[in-house]
Amino acid sequence: MPTMAIGASVSSMAAQNVGARRWDRVEQVARAGVISGLVITGAVALLLYAFNAEVLGVLLPARSPAIALAAHINQTVLWGFVLFSVTFSLSGVVRSTGAVWWPLAIMIVSMIGVRIPFASYFSQTWGADAIWWSFPLGTITSAVLTTLYYRFGGWRRVHMLEEAPADSDSIDAVAESEAAAAKS
Numbered sequence: 693m694p695t696m697a698i699g700a701s702v703s704s705m706a707a708q709n710v711g712a713r714r715w716d717r718v719e720q721v722a723r724a725g726v727i728s729g730l731v732i733t734g735a736v737a738l739l740l741y742a743f744n745a746e747v748l749g750v751l752l753p754a755r756s757p758a759i760a761l762a763a764h765i766n767q768t769v770l771w772g773f774v775l776f777s778v779t780f781s782l783s784g785v786v787r788s789t790g791a792v793w794w795p796l797a798i799m800i801v802s803m804i805g806v807r808i809p810f811a812s813y814f815s816q817t818w819g820a821d822a823i824w825w826s827f828p829l830g831t832i833t834s835a836v837l838t839t840l841y842y843r844f845g846g847w848r849r850v851h852m853l854e855e856a857p858a859d860s861d862s863i864d865a866v867a868e869s870e871a872a873a874a875k876s
Contacts, residue, residue: 693773694736698729699780707788715848722785722842729777737770765824772828778835782842791847798841802834 702725709717740747744766748759783795807826814822841847 693776694732695729695773695776695780698725698732698777699784701725701784702781703784703788706785710789718785718788722782725781725784726778729781730774733774733777737774740766740770768821768824769827772831775828775831775835779831779838782838786838786842786845786847789847789850791845791850794841794845794847795838798834798837801837802830806830806833 702721705721706718709715709721744763745759748762748766752758752762779798783798786795807830810829811823811826814825818825
């Protein structure tokens with residue numbers, strides 16, 4: 693999924709800016725990741741909605757009874773994957789500081805604590821649709837919890853390495869020596 697690739701990219705970019713102590717850039721990276729993920733994944737979802745039958749026709753034999761079921765599943769769950777852009781991007785930023793436990797806990801709550809009980813409870817009345825509706829519900833839960841943790845959690849105080857910040861003179865000296873080495 694594009695969302696996963698964007699989340700990994702956001703994590704790398706955020707980590708570089710956390711290391712440089714450029715928190716203003718970390719915020720920009722988070723915003724760009726969420727927006728890019730929503731736009732790209734949303735566009736893919738719209739294309740899949742528009743060409744659902746054609747895509748399923750490539751994957752399943754013609755006249756297969758599975759096509760109708762697959763189309764129904766896509767219509768139910770596909771939009772929820774767009775919201776994963778929020779979860780993956782913001783979790784990537786949070787994890788870039790070394791704060792990995794809260795994103796993990798959020799995913800456990802969303803996937804196991806929400807999806808399974810929802811599907812189990814509603815399966816008696818909704819049948820298999822309870823399973824399919826549990827996917828977007830879990831995705832909404834993870835997006836909301838991740839956003840709350842990103843905004844209000846203590847992830848900005850987590851540090852992977854405790855070392856004294858480099859002074860600007862030594863950073864400039866390293867940059868100058870690297871530039872001189874690149875010229876020669």
